[in-house]
Amino acid sequence: MEKPPLPNDDDTAMTPETQLGSLAGEDSQQGIVEPPARDGWDSKVEYFLAQVGFSVGLGNVWRFPYLCHQNGGGAFLLLYVLLMILVGIPLFFLELAAGQSIRQGSIGVWKHISPKLAGIGYSSCVVCFFVALYYNVIIGWSLFYLGNSFQYPLPWEKCPEHGNITVKECVASGPTTYFWFRKALNITDSINETGEFNPVITCCLLAAWTIVCLGMFKGIKSSAKVMYFSSIFPYVVLLCFLIRGLMLEGATEGLKYMFYPKLEIWGEVQVWRQAATQVFFALGLGFGSVIAYSSYNPCSNNCHRDALTVSTINFLTSVLATLVVFAVLGIRAREVAMRCVTHNLEKLSEQFSVGPLDRDLLPVFNISDPSSVSLEAYRYWLKVNGTKVPGNFTDCSLEDEMNKGVEGTGLAFIAFTEAMTLFPGSPFWSALFFLMLLNLGLSTMFGTMEGILTPLTDNFKVLKRHKTMLTVCSCIIGFLIGMLFTQRCGNYFVMMFDDYSATLPLIIVVVFECFSVSWVYGADRFLDDIEKMLNWRPPVVYKYLWKYVCLLAMLGLLGASLLKMCFKRPTYTAWNRETASEMTLDYPDWALGVLAVLIIFATLPVPLGYIHSTLRNRTRRNSIGSGLGTDTGGVYTKCSTVECDTPVAALLDEHLERNRIPKDSPSPLAEENLRLLPQREGAEDIEDSTSV
Numbered sequence: 001m002e003k004p005p006l007p008n009d010d011d012t013a014m015t016p017e018t019q020l021g022s023l024a025g026e027d028s029q030q031g032i033v034e035p036p037a038r039d040g041w042d043s044k045v046e047y048f049l050a051q052v053g054f055s056v057g058l059g060n061v062w063r064f065p066y067l068c069h070q071n072g073g074g075a076f077l078l079l080y081v082l083l084m085i086l087v088g089i090p091l092f093f094l095e096l097a098a099g100q101s102i103r104q105g106s107i108g109v110w111k112h113i114s115p116k117l118a119g120i121g122y123s124s125c126v127v128c129f130f131v132a133l134y135y136n137v138i139i140g141w142s143l144f145y146l147g148n149s150f151q152y153p154l155p156w157e158k159c160p161e162h163g164n165i166t167v168k169e170c171v172a173s174g175p176t177t178y179f180w181f182r183k184a185l186n187i188t189d190s191i192n193e194t195g196e197f198n199p200v201i202t203c204c205l206l207a208a209w210t211i212v213c214l215g216m217f218k219g220i221k222s223s224a225k226v227m228y229f230s231s232i233f234p235y236v237v238l239l240c241f242l243i244r245g246l247m248l249e250g251a252t253e254g255l256k257y258m259f260y261p262k263l264e265i266w267g268e269v270q271v272w273r274q275a276a277t278q279v280f281f282a283l284g285l286g287f288g289s290v291i292a293y294s295s296y297n298p299c300s301n302n303c304h305r306d307a308l309t310v311s312t313i314n315f316l317t318s319v320l321a322t323l324v325v326f327a328v329l330g331i332r333a334r335e336v337a338m339r340c341v342t343h344n345l346e347k348l349s350e351q352f353s354v355g356p357l358d359r360d361l362l363p364v365f366n367i368s369d370p371s372s373v374s375l376e377a378y379r380y381w382l383k384v385n386g387t388k389v390p391g392n393f394t395d396c397s398l399e400d401e402m403n404k405g406v407e408g409t410g411l412a413f414i415a416f417t418e419a420m421t422l423f424p425g426s427p428f429w430s431a432l433f434f435l436m437l438l439n440l441g442l443s444t445m446f447g448t449m450e451g452i453l454t455p456l457t458d459n460f461k462v463l464k465r466h467k468t469m470l471t472v473c474s475c476i477i478g479f480l481i482g483m484l485f486t487q488r489c490g491n492y493f494v495m496m497f498d499d500y501s502a503t504l505p506l507i508i509v510v511v512f513e514c515f516s517v518s519w520v521y522g523a524d525r526f527l528d529d530i531e532k533m534l535n536w537r538p539p540v541v542y543k544y545l546w547k548y549v550c551l552l553a554m555l556g557l558l559g560a561s562l563l564k565m566c567f568k569r570p571t572y573t574a575w576n577r578e579t580a581s582e583m584t585l586d587y588p589d590w591a592l593g594v595l596a597v598l599i600i601f602a603t604l605p606v607p608l609g610y611i612h613s614t615l616r617n618r619t620r621r622n623s624i625g626s627g628l629g630t631d632t633g634g635v636y637t638k639c640s641t642v643e644c645d646t647p648v649a650a651l652l653d654e655h656l657e658r659n660r661i662p663k664d665s666p667s668p669l670a671e672e673n674l675r676l677l678p679q680r681e682g683a684e685d686i687e688d689s690t691s692v
Contacts, residue, residue, distance in 0.1 A: 038103055039220060040296050046224040051293050051310050053231035054447025055284050056317045058138065058440050062411040064318040065258075065325040067278055069402075071271045074259045077319070079266060079275045084315060087553045088279040090545040091510060092290065093307035093538075094517055097530050099291035100303050105455030106288030109295075110513070113521050115617075119609020120512050121455050123505060124288035126602045128451040130501040131287070132478055134494045135448065136212065137485040138409070139441040140204035142434050144184060145413065149430035155179060157421045172580035176418040181575045184413070188489045190574050191496075191591055195488025202486040206479060212445050213475040216453070217468065220296055223446040230439040230446075235317070237436040238324050244423065245327035250398075254330015257402045258322060273560045276553060277503065282314055284444075286506035286513070289451035295458075299533050325411070332419035333401035334375070340396035341378045342370040351391050409491070412437060449474070495572050496587075500595045504561055505602035511554045512606060518546040570595060 041047040068076050102109045107121030148155050156179035159170035170178035181187050188195045215226045245251045265271045284290055294303060345367045363381045365373045375396060382393055416433065423429045453471060457464040485494050517526050523543040531537040570592065574585045587595070 038296065040298065041220065041224065044301075046220075046227065047293065047297060048306070048310075049227040049231040050220070050224055050443075050447065051290070051306065052313055053227050053443030054289050054293065055282065055310055055314045056231075056234070056440070057284075057444035058412075058437065059278070059281055060314070060318045061321045061325070061437070061440065062409075064278060064282070065322040066411065067274055068322050069258060069326070071265050071274060073257065075265055076271070076275065079271065080279065080318075081315065083272075083275050083279045083553075084311060086545065087276065087550050088283050088285075089307055089311045090542055090550050091285050091514065092283045092311055093304055093542065094513070094526075094546060095285065095290040096294045096303040096307050097526070097533075098517070099294035100297045100299060100301060101529055101533055103295050103299075104291075105295060105458045106291045106451065107455035108458045109291055110516065111459070113516055114613075116610045116613040117512065117516050117520070118613065119605040119607065120509055120516070121288060122605035122609060123509050123602055124286060125452050125455055126605065127502050127505050127509070128287050128289070128448050129478075130497060130598065130602065132445065132448045132452070133482050134485055134497040134501075135441065135445055136208045136478065137201075137205055137482060137490070137494055139208040139211075139438060139445065140201060140486075141184065141409070141413065142437040142441060143204045143207055144201060145417070146431060146434040146438060149427055149434060152427050154421060154426055154430055155183070156417060157426070169577060169580045174418070176414050176421070178580075180409075180413045180417075185491050186488050187491055187575050189577055190585060191489050191492040191572065192588060193489060197483065198486050198488060198490070201490070202483060205482055205486055209475045209479040209482070211442065212449065213472060215442065215446055216449050216471050216475075219453070219467065219471075220293075220450070223450070226446070227443060230443040233439050234436045235320075237432050238317075238320050240432065241324045241429070242320070242327060244429070245324065245331060248331045248422070250331040250334030251327040252330070253334065253398055254326040254328070254402065255323065257330075257399070258326040269560065273557060273564075276557045277561075280507070280510070280557070282318065283311060284447065286509040287448065287451045288455060289447040292450045292454035293447065295454065300535075302534060304530075304534070304538055325416070328416060328419045329402065330398075331422055332415065333398050335419075335422055336401050337375055337396045337398045338370075340394060341373060341375060344378070344382075344393050344396065345370045345373060347391050347393065348389065351389060409494075492572055492574065496591065496595065497598070500565075500570065501598040501602065504558075504565075504599050507554060507558045507561060508603050508606065511551070511558060514546060514551045514554060518543075518551065523547050 041050075068080075071079075098109050098113075099105075102112050104112060105121065106124040107118060110120040111118035156176045159166045159175045159178060161167070167178070169182065173181075184201070186195070186198055215223050280286075294301075294306075297303070348363075349367050363373075363377070363385075365377050365381075367373075375398065378396060382395060417430070420426055420429045420433060449471075452474065453467065457467050457470065463470050484490065487493075517523065523546050526546075527538060527540070527543060570587045571584050572587060573582050575581075576583050
């Protein structure tokens, strides 16, 4: 259903001054008129699922658990909660309130606050496009693994054989690692070696973009229906994995390592930077998707409650995913440790069979039956007598295996995939897991695409009239450019885009967002607008959080990110076929050039928007000034009577003609608006206020 027009003067819930958040300026409040009817959510549930689906993505499953484990477990959780409260929720609330108040996408919101800030919205669109390019590749990988899950045994359970000889690369690396790097990606040894296109992954990418296109075909009307499944299904899967995992040996050991606190990490700057970055990306700040989704809400919607609820659900989802990941990785770590015990007991048995040894050195357990030996019993024997027995016996430590932290694709497609082979009925659990990844990715992709399409259709009438065509063309372009990632070296480009194409530009975008609202427009005025919109005033603490805490935190994060890039040459992880292992390589010079272009291209709209608006204002002022009192033959004629065209009247005629309003019945509100506007900063503000 379409959202009804905003309330009139008689409506006690909303006044004309606040229909658009009063963000065009105080003087223009009397001249604000109702915008045309705008699509809206069919229900609050749809909006809520869409917002949660966008914010809860793949990072909650494969990034947060890694950071939690590597940075102090429970201590990192406390730090994350602190930054979520002080920085994440206030900025999330800011974007929700701005979008709901102004009822525009990211471009329209910041242009409405000040035309000089329109570039912020365009930067958000560019970053969303970059993210969509590689994010859909990950969805394509999930489709590939999902398709391979419907067979028994799973193709990554055992190493393949060529002529009754097991492939050496697989023996050295392990079957799951070999399947990922050789069968799925067929990866090259470095980013310099491009290789041919991977036809299977290319087809999976095409399928992924087709699903996204079908889901976005009718905007939020179609994508919202998909959210009922894609946003809820991952929670069902996570709970199933948690319950099943806790029934297997090793899960509890894995959970112990998650919650073991290391408070000393609070003194490390790197940990604060990683925690702030995770908060930043977990809520989807700066993408414009939060603004786009909230712009379809009625103005009376309690966006403050939404901010608190979505942020809380996001955090709890991250904790739930971490519980699942560490329970499953604990099972895997114990299995690896027990294989180590078996290998060492075989060596010990050989030592006793070769020659007589002191019987006092013989373990109390049965070395001929390794399956009956516990990990603890073997480690105790090794500690007491291991050095006295000839042979190189190793310590089979479950702790060491858990400390081998993995994240990203390494967690999802290698470590977790290997752990699922230990589950009874492994194909079922594998299909369930990759279907969950598919839905997590799709719900985030819908939000990312909405962050592109909504701002463009709101600001360009031609695109709004052909929104379906815009959606289809965007998906086609995304697929064609995305084929870059389906080459054999494509995984290296995915890592490049993931690490550098979004992080720095998004931080810059959010810095400008926070500064423009809290200092340019004014935090008090923004709170006034929210009070008029919601009929109650948010706590004054938000004013100080926006003006000082959030802004300083984002500037600190920006500085830390820049310092890291400047003082440490960017690197990537490559697969070496000869050694069957991963190695860290420096990006070549041409790749650094690509990184620079990506960052510059994403941030360039901000200064360009400011320069364009400034020059346009100056040109308008000159044209207005030259038309006063002189017959230039231009826009305005020489004034000889009170009935001749004045600058205000000429602007009114231009406004009426542009909006196809009969000149003999102009709107009093529009005329009053035009009378006040020349007092403001520039003619660009005039155009925005008269077109509201």
